[in-house]
Amino acid sequence: MGRRGDGALREDYKMVEVVLSSPRGFCAGVVRAIDVVEECLQRFGPPVYVKHQIVHNPYVVAELEQKGAITVEEVDEVPDGSLVVFSAHGSPPEDFEKAAERNLRVIDAVCPLVTRVHNEAKKYHREGKKVLLVGHHGHQEVRGTMGQAPMTLINDSAPLSEQDVSADMDWPADSEIAVITQTTLSVGDTATAIGAIQERFPGAVVRNDICYATTNRQDAVTQMAGLVDVVLVIGAQNSSNCNRLREVAEANGTPAYLINGPDEINPDWLVGCQRAGITSGASTPEVLVEAVIDALDPEKVTFLEGAEEDITFTLPRELR
Numbered sequence: 001m002g003r004r005g006d007g008a009l010r011e012d013y014k015m016v017e018v019v020l021s022s023p024r025g026f027c028a029g030v031v032r033a034i035d036v037v038e039e040c041l042q043r044f045g046p047p048v049y050v051k052h053q054i055v056h057n058p059y060v061v062a063e064l065e066q067k068g069a070i071t072v073e074e075v076d077e078v079p080d081g082s083l084v085v086f087s088a089h090g091s092p093p094e095d096f097e098k099a100a101e102r103n104l105r106v107i108d109a110v111c112p113l114v115t116r117v118h119n120e121a122k123k124y125h126r127e128g129k130k131v132l133l134v135g136h137h138g139h140q141e142v143r144g145t146m147g148q149a150p151m152t153l154i155n156d157s158a159p160l161s162e163q164d165v166s167a168d169m170d171w172p173a174d175s176e177i178a179v180i181t182q183t184t185l186s187v188g189d190t191a192t193a194i195g196a197i198q199e200r201f202p203g204a205v206v207r208n209d210i211c212y213a214t215t216n217r218q219d220a221v222t223q224m225a226g227l228v229d230v231v232l233v234i235g236a237q238n239s240s241n242c243n244r245l246r247e248v249a250e251a252n253g254t255p256a257y258l259i260n261g262p263d264e265i266n267p268d269w270l271v272g273c274q275r276a277g278i279t280s281g282a283s284t285p286e287v288l289v290e291a292v293i294d295a296l297d298p299e300k301v302t303f304l305e306g307a308e309e310d311i312t313f314t315l316p317r318e319l320r
């Protein structure tokens with residue numbers, strides 16, 4: 001396995017060029033969520049409990065924990081009367097109810113773009129539509145969204161015909177259907193899933209909720225993949241948008257690997273490669289990208305131009 005900064009990687013290959021994808025790294029929702037925890041630590045002092053990893057990156061989580069954040073998975077783990085921040089991925093209503101029962105002070109760091117999906121789900125349900133959510137079973141965002149209203153989950157990575165379709169989905173073709181999606185899906189796979197739903201329910205109202213950051217990073221990696229011999233996606237294994245970036249690079253014909261940082265580089269991946277493309281997910285700090293570039297030690301680094309991003313989100317009302 002690779003070793004950080006000791007030059008050992010260079011014995012196995014000679015990297016001529018690193019091509020950096022843009023945009024990459026932190027999105028506005030992640031910046032806001034980290035700011036929420038930092039601000040709580042400053043204003044109220046540690047400990048600040050965080051329900052679920054504030055964003056899906058162990059480096060970010062560890063840095064905040066060093067400052068006094070305590071990450072828990074369930075509301076029940078937070079001591080009565082404490083301050084708890086709910087993660088960027090969004091939470092189901094029962095988590096807020098449990099928190100109220102425990103007399104917890106909740107500050108919700110949910111990304112406003114996820115809140116928008118929650119609101120859509122509630123609106124469509126109020127209108128009497130059957131709601132379908134395209135997303136990944138078990139992902140934290142899906143848990144939060146599914147709690148907002150009754151809905152059926154459609155896995156985006158398999159054709160509708162291969163879904164474990166419950167009896168609930170055995171509806172007439174002219175049923176009133178509304179389709180919403182997880183924010184961090186593959187643009188291509190989601191289009192396929194939505195196409196299959198529309199074939200089955202031609203009148204379905206479709207909202208594609210894949211967010212700007214996910215779309216821009218996937219577009220950028222598509223552009224980069226054709227220019228390089230290998231793609232390294234920097235980010236965590238449990239990050240949905242990082243996994244999608246790796247898949248998009250591979251779908252464009254370039255071998256791609258998802259790594260947390262330089263220590264996870266396997267030199268075997270790089271044998272015969274002269275150009276490595278690097279991108280990072282919406283929850284990955286730039287310092288990890290820089291560490292990977294250092295480890296590869298290329299002759300030159302090239303920056304690709306991509307979509308401009310100037311979106312920012314204000315802090316939750318309680319912290320303004």
Ligand code: SF4
Pocket residue numbers: 027028029030088111112113114183184211212213214241282
């Ligand atoms: S990836 Fe998109 S939805 Fe998720 S936190 Fe970032 S901006 Fe919000």
